[in-house]
Amino acid sequence: AQSVTQLDSQVPVFEEAPVELRCNYSSSVSVYLFWYVQYPNQGLQLLLKYLSGSTLVESINGFEAEFNKSQTSFHLRKPSVHISDTAEYFCAVRPTGFQKLVFGTGTRLLVSP
Amino acid sequence: DAGVTQSPTHLIKTRGQQVTLRCSPKSGHDTVSWYQQALGQGPQFIFQYYEEEERQRGNFPDRFSGHQFPNYSSELNVNALLLGDSALYLCASSLDSGSTYNEQFFGPGTRLTVL
Structure with a gap:
């Protein structure tokens, strides 16, 4: 079985600051990784x-x-965020040879001026 | 080129009722997957349809069933609705090209509320 852990449920950041959204996964088989x-x-x-x-x-x-x-990580980064980047971000894995995507619980990125 | 479309956008049902959600895949796609996204959670895989057959299924009870038509569109049926079935239901389409990876394109979802 596969599982995905997104350690932060919410990440507040100011505009033009850098950001990192963390993602760790567990799988006994090789996987494709997605954001x-x-x-x-x-x-x-x-x-x-x-x-x-x-x-x-x-x-x-x-x-x-x-x-x-x-x-077993696939962290997402951006050196300078914009207001328009405010959204929910989901990390997902897909075991090679299988069809389903397994998602984490999501990280809400809140960009403020 | 239309992307994945879903109908209806919103739906309100009461416990015990049955519901049918519809999905039209992106043009040229032949495979449809359904996901349930409960509030504050990530989407969970329900099942996938290819060549009008259920190809893979997630951990959902038999109350959840589906169908794929010859034009590749698909329906998701849920019987005996429970309050816990309230969620955003997402449809994703892809083209089975025979390779190990086929990108899934998601529709906007149907918001189901069970009262």
């Missing part, structure tokens, strides 16, 4: 994914995440 973002009253949007290769993956809007196999 999804959910804006209020909307569905989930894929932010970035790790399938294989370089352990550092980047999104088009400045977010990055690094896969650390030894620590």
Whole structure:
């Protein structure tokens, strides 16, 4: 079985400050790793994914995440956040060869001026 | 190109009733997955449909059932509704290309409230 732990339920940060959202996972098989973002009253949007290769993956809007196999982590970072980044962020894993995504409980990022 | 669409947007039911939620996949997609997102929680996988068959199922009771039509659209049915079934129900579609990874695209969800 797989599980995902997002250690922070809420992260308040000021605009233009750096942020890190933490994600740890547990799995007995190899997994793909994902970060999804959910804006209020909307569905989930894929932010970035790790399938294989370089352990550092980047999104088009400045977010990055690094896969650390030894620590079973996939933390999300952004060097300078904007008000518009305020949303709920979900870390997820998907066992290779299986269809389901297993999500963490989410981290609410609150960016204030 | 329309993305994943779901209907209705909101729904209010009472305990014991039955409900049907609908999903139209993104154009070109042939696989539909359903997730339940309770308030303050992450989405949980209910099941996935491919070629009109349930391919994989999560840890949900038999009260939750589904169907996929020849045009790849899908329905989620929940019988004997409980208060705990109140949640946002998300549909995700993908294309089974035969590779090990097929990206899932999510719809906006249907908010179900059980009173």
